[in-house]
Every structure is written in structure tokens, then in C-alpha cells.
Amino acid sequence: MIKTVNLSKTYRTDEVETTALNGVSIHITPGEFVSVMGPSGCGKSTMLNILGLLDSPSDGSYVFNGTEVATLSERQRAQLRKGNIGFVFQSFNLIDELTVYENVELPLLYLGVSAQERKDRVAAALERTQIMHRKDHFPQQLSGGQQQRVAVARAVVANPALILADEPTGNLDSTNGEEVMKLLTELNEAGTTIVMVTHSPADAEYSHRTIHLFDGHVVTENFMSKTYAV
Secondary structure, eight states: OEEEEEEEEEEEOSSOEEEEEEEEEEEEOTTOEEEEEOSTTSSHHHHHHHHTTSSOOSEEEEEETTEEOTTOOHHHHHHHHTTTEEEEETTOOOOTTSOHHHHHHHHHHHTTOOHHHHHHHHHHHHHHTTOGGGTTSOGGGSOHHHHHHHHHHHHHTTOOSEEEEESTTTTSOHHHHHHHHHHHHHHHHTTOEEEEEOSOHHHHTTSSEEEEEETTEEEEEEETTEEEEO
16 A cells, blocks of 8 residues: 655755655555654654655655655645545644534545535444534534544545554543544554554554654564564
8 A cells, every 4th residue: 555665855945954754665555553653853744744645755756555656746646635545633633613523524525525425424434433422512622532533533534545643642641542542443453554653652552563763764663572673
């Protein structure tokens, strides 16, 4: 599903050049649950943005579902992203003026899904994430754990092949964080590929494999309980 070869990203200003990723080569197969770990500033968020087609690399190859996307325009990336990739963010990124139902429905409106199909899909996503009983509430009326459940429902409502999660438990207490991780595990067991950036070793244990970044490089990968230098 995901293959990068010598992927690099450099940010330039008039006075400073910063390399966020340097020669990153990874391969993620359909149905995997992969964690990405490393210290702040190591390139984790940059990599997630590129994998999510929110940004483009400066150099290297990125093949997503058989399509070379490294050289696509912003418009082409946006078109490919729709319906194929769902996002879960640390800060939830819900729209305060919309109800739970309306927040979850929004991606389907962008996709032009019919009203009846939207109703069916939203209901299924809310049931799946056990938040249907709050469908008419607004985000600010929910706990952090409930807001993250809504964010997960929004991420899965379009049945994407890939979910990218950026510190999904970062703003949650341990109990709600564990519930969200179990929910992501259930989605993965149902066939969704998940790539998660995390600082939490406990959260990383839910994944099949952990990729460790340092200074923009992949330095090690953990498969189950084994560690391999890269």
C-alpha cells in the first residue's frame, strides 16, 4: 500500500535550510498497524503529512496504492486523498458549530454521497465507535474521549483503506486513551491499514511494527518483540 524510497523533505527560507526527512525508505502492506516513534523534531509529523498527501517530498519516490504520488500537484493529491485516507488528530479537529452527526457526515458531503447513503454510513460509523447516543450534541458538550471517538468515526465514515493517526491519545487520560487504542485495533482487525505517530511506548505496543526516526532517518524497526537496525 505504501512504499517510499529515499524520501527527503527540506524546508528552505532565505537564510535557513532545514532537512526534516533524509532518505527515508519504508514499506507498509495492506492491513498493517504501524507506529512511528522518535524525539520531537525527528520528522514524524512531516512523514505523516507526506504519507497523507498533505505535503509533497523534496526528493525520492512515494508510491501509494500503486500510484507514484511524489510528483503530483496539490490538486491531484487532494483528489487521490478523498475517500482513500482518513485522519485522526491529537486535537480532534472537530468543527464546534456542527453536531456530532454533522461532523461525521462532512467527508461524505465532500465526496458527493447521496443523502440516504450518508444517513446509513454515518449511523454505521457512530454505532461502530459507540457514540451514537451523542449524535445531536456539539463537540464542546463532550468529554475528550468522546470527541476522539467522533474524530475516529469521521475518519472511517468513507471506508478509507488507510487511517493516519497523529498522537491520537495525546490529549486523553489513560482510560480514554486505552479505549481509543482498542477502537483503532478493532478497525485494523477489520482490515483498515493504520499508521500512527506516537510518543507512547504503551500505545506503540498495539501495533504490529514500530518505525523509529531520528534526525530525519529511519534508525530501527521493531517487529513484535525484536529490534532490527536499519
